[in-house]
Amino acid sequence: MEEIGGYKKLYRKIVITTLCFAMIPLLVVGFGMHMGFSGVYKARVVEDLRSMAENRRNAIDLFLEERLSQLTTLVYTQSFDQLKDEEHLNRVFTLLQMRSKSYMDVGIIDRDGNHVAYIGPYRLKGINYSNEEWFHETMLRGFCISDVFTGFRNIPHFIIAIMKREGDQSWILRVTIDTDIFEGMVKAAQTGQKGDAFLVNRLNVLQTTPRFGGQLLSKVDYPVFEKFSGTVVEERDLGGEKALVGLAWLKNKEWLLVVKEGSLESMAPLLQTRYFAIELVAGGVLVMVIGSLLIARAMVRQLVKTDREKALLDAGLMQSSKMAALGKLAAGIAHEVNNPLAIIKEKVGWMHDLLSEEDIAKSENFVEFDDAIQKIDYHVDRAKKVTHRLLGFARRMEPIREQVDLNRLISETLAFLENEAHYRSIEIKTEFYDDLPTTVSDSSQLQQVFLNILNNAIDAVNKSGEITIKTGFTAGERELYASISDNGPGIPKELMGKIFDPFFSTKEYGMGTGLGLAISYSIIEKLGGRINVFSDAGKGATFTICLPLINDKTI
Amino acid sequence: MNPAKPKLLIIDDEPDFLETIVKRLLKRQIDATGVDSGKEALRVLQEQSFDVVILDVRMPGMDGIETLKEIKKRSPLTEVIMLTGHGSIKSGIKGMELGAFDYVIKPADFEELFEKVNQAAERKMLHEERVRKA
Numbered sequence: 001m002e003e004i005g006g007y008k009k010l011y012r013k014i015v016i017t018t019l020c021f022a023m024i025p026l027l028v029v030g031f032g033m034h035m036g037f038s039g040v041y042k043a044r045v046v047e048d049l050r051s052m053a054e055n056r057r058n059a060i061d062l063f064l065e066e067r068l069s070q071l072t073t074l075v076y077t078q079s080f081d082q083l084k085d086e087e088h089l090n091r092v093f094t095l096l097q098m099r100s101k102s103y104m105d106v107g108i109i110d111r112d113g114n115h116v117a118y119i120g121p122y123r124l125k126g127i128n129y130s131n132e133e134w135f136h137e138t139m140l141r142g143f144c145i146s147d148v149f150t151g152f153r154n155i156p157h158f159i160i161a162i163m164k165r166e167g168d169q170s171w172i173l174r175v176t177i178d179t180d181i182f183e184g185m186v187k188a189a190q191t192g193q194k195g196d197a198f199l200v201n202r203l204n205v206l207q208t209t210p211r212f213g214g215q216l217l218s219k220v221d222y223p224v225f226e227k228f229s230g231t232v233v234e235e236r237d238l239g240g241e242k243a244l245v246g247l248a249w250l251k252n253k254e255w256l257l258v259v260k261e262g263s264l265e266s267m268a269p270l271l272q273t274r275y276f277a278i279e280l281v282a283g284g285v286l287v288m289v290i291g292s293l294l295i296a297r298a299m300v301r302q303l304v305k306t307d308r309e310k311a312l313l314d315a316g317l318m319q320s321s322k323m324a325a326l327g328k329l330a331a332g333i334a335h336e337v338n339n340p341l342a343i344i345k346e347k348v349g350w351m352h353d354l355l356s357e358e359d360i361a362k363s364e365n366f367v368e369f370d371d372a373i374q375k376i377d378y379h380v381d382r383a384k385k386v387t388h389r390l391l392g393f394a395r396r397m398e399p400i401r402e403q404v405d406l407n408r409l410i411s412e413t414l415a416f417l418e419n420e421a422h423y424r425s426i427e428i429k430t431e432f433y434d435d436l437p438t439t440v441s442d443s444s445q446l447q448q449v450f451l452n453i454l455n456n457a458i459d460a461v462n463k464s465g466e467i468t469i470k471t472g473f474t475a476g477e478r479e480l481y482a483s484i485s486d487n488g489p490g491i492p493k494e495l496m497g498k499i500f501d502p503f504f505s506t507k508e509y510g511m512g513t514g515l516g517l518a519i520s521y522s523i524i525e526k527l528g529g530r531i532n533v534f535s536d537a538g539k540g541a542t543f544t545i546c547l548p549l550i551n552d553k554t555i
Numbered sequence: 556m557n558p559a560k561p562k563l564l565i566i567d568d569e570p571d572f573l574e575t576i577v578k579r580l581l582k583r584q585i586d587a588t589g590v591d592s593g594k595e596a597l598r599v600l601q602e603q604s605f606d607v608v609i610l611d612v613r614m615p616g617m618d619g620i621e622t623l624k625e626i627k628k629r630s631p632l633t634e635v636i637m638l639t640g641h642g643s644i645k646s647g648i649k650g651m652e653l654g655a656f657d658y659v660i661k662p663a664d665f666e667e668l669f670e671k672v673n674q675a676a677e678r679k680m681l682h683e684e685r686v687r688k689a
Contacts, residue, residue: 335613338640339569342662346575349665353582384662 007300014299018292023285030281034274041270045244045261046233053246053259054231056189056197063102063185064145064252067160070099071173072143075164080171083108086117093119096175104157104176109135111170120176122153138163138172145253148179148207148217156216158182158207183208189259196260199250202227207255225256308502315502315515316522334387341380341387348376404441406471406480406547407432413450414469417458424463431470439480440550445523449531452516453484453543459507460488460541478549479529485542491535499533561606561676563587566596566622567638568614576609579665585672593617597625605633607675609668612639612646612658620649627654632682634675638663 105120113130189197199207505514535541580587612619637658
């Protein structure tokens with residue numbers, strides 16, 4: 001992973017970019033969905049509350065209306081004298097109670113406010129109500145539903161009173177409503193653990209007992225609500241707590257129904273989904289982060305690999321073109337040198353021809369002439385060998401398929417290096433397999449590889465050492481092999497994996513390109529073979545080249 | 556033609572080489588003529604006929620391959636031995652395709668060259684016989 005160092009910036013960029021592009025939609029969608037859902041949910045809750053408040057309000061209104069209507073019917077079907085009679089009144093009361101258990105008592109009051117007849121649990125007969133507010137309102141309006149009050153019985157209650165005009169007389173029929181039953185109706189609007197429902201009058205005095213905080217007939221710490229029609233649902237800070245309230249004014253009495261929902265409670269499911277969504281998003285983000293890290297790493301790795309391959313290819317190409325250029329140069333030089341050599345050879349030959357017929361055989365200089373001529377000829381031949389070898393090397397630049405005799409090829413290659421090895425006192429031993437079969441391959445490229453490995457071996461040994469070359473043939477695998485062993489210092493274990501890397505060199509800067517083994521490796525690979533290296537540190541190294549045995553007699 | 560005494564034409568742009576080789580051949584009683592260009596060679600060929608031609612491949616002006624083509628056109632039975640300083644296989648093969656007898660790389664061993672000349676002369680004679688019989 002060291003090579004990734006150079007790509008750190010790119011790696012970071014890829015990670016950040018993929019994360020941004022992946023996360024932004026996720027967050028937007030998550031947030032958007034949550035917003036949408038919570039909006040819908042809230043609307044639902046509000047709607048439910050409104051429905052509930054409205055239903056209850058309607059029920060309470062209906063209740064009051066029923067009472068009024070019953071009492072009105074009663075008042076218009078009975079006369080004052082009839083009802084004054086308590087026995088009759090009792091019968092009437094029983095009848096009333098059959099319709100509704102909410103009647104607590106009944107009383108007849110004359111126009112002066114005297115309680116003339118009474119059926120009920122309290123001692124109210126004979127009390128005068130002329131100072132009571134409800135009395136005045138009933139006389140004025142014809143009927144009255146009172147607010148809750150304690151009254152003469154010292155128990156909170158509310159009454160419904162209807163006035164009847166009989167001739168020049170008027171009298172009032174009054175009933176008390178059972179607050180428990182009435183409260184039960186109101187309380188039916190309570191929901192859940194924290195829900196509350198109660199009635200307040202215009203002055204915010206509680207008309208029913210709320211579930212939490214507040215006593216009947218005490219004032220609630222609420223803002224004063226203006227009368228409005230319909231049902232309103234609001235979120236208000238009431239009594240130090242944020243709550244959702246449904247408010248509806250009764251039609252038959254100026255009472256406000258307050259249905260309160262614990263905001264937190266009703267929103268609990270919403271919060272749950274919110275946490276759930278957050279967990280999901282967090283999970284998604286985690287997956288994304290891991291994913292983008294992995295992707296970035298894989299991409300950078302691939303880039304590194306591609307770069308290396310390209311570097312190797314470039315190196316190979318560069319080497320090929322160098323070799324081609326070198327080949328041309330060599331050919332040019334060889335030709336320029338061969339011409340003068342040819343002339344020298346002819347001239348010397350001519351001298352030899354002349355000498356053989358001249359009668360200077362007796363001359364004492366003859367021996368010298370003869371010797372000199374022979375020596376010149378010999379050295380011309382020596383120079384010729386060099387140029388011919390150079391031409392031989394230069395000739396083989398194009399990749400070809402030809403019959404290759406491995407033993408001969410290696411011997412020819414060794415000829416190039418004989419001098420160098422000899423100069424450095426390095427002994428080169430060959431153990432060639434007799435009658436090694438020929439194979440089809442590219443001899444110039446193979447020669448390049450052998451040259452490279454032999455040069456490396458010579459450099460490794462440096463002075464006074466041994467290089468052994470073996471060739472052989474594995475019938476089973478249909479392969480030829482050539483191994484080159486030296487007794488130099490060997491290759492340390494940690495470098496074994498790197499020696500075939502392009503630009504890897506253990507030589508000093510400027511000595512060698514680090515390309516030799518890399519190119520050799522790729523050449524052998526392309527020829528269908530492989531190079532192996534074995535080294536015992538301190539005891540030298542052996543390079544083995546295996547080539548497929550191709551038996552193509554058409555080439 | 557006398558196979559023991561073939562008529563030789565040497566074509567080479569290098570004057571010292573040309574001069575010396577002609578001299579050596581003459582010493583061995585070989586009828587040898589030297590010219591220094593392809594153009595000159597064709598001119599001479601118009602006037603005389605030769606048995607074997609020794610031809611340098613790399614020459615300025617009309618190069619060896621061109622000259623070879625022309626010689627084979629005008630006098631197909633004349634055998635040509637190519638001489639080359641850089642021994643490129645390509646020109647060697649090309650020459651052989653065009654009908655050259657052989658090629659030799661400079662600096663050439665005189666005896667080796669001489670041997671090839673004799674072989675070429677022999678072949679020419681054989682071809683002439685066949686033509687005559689046909």
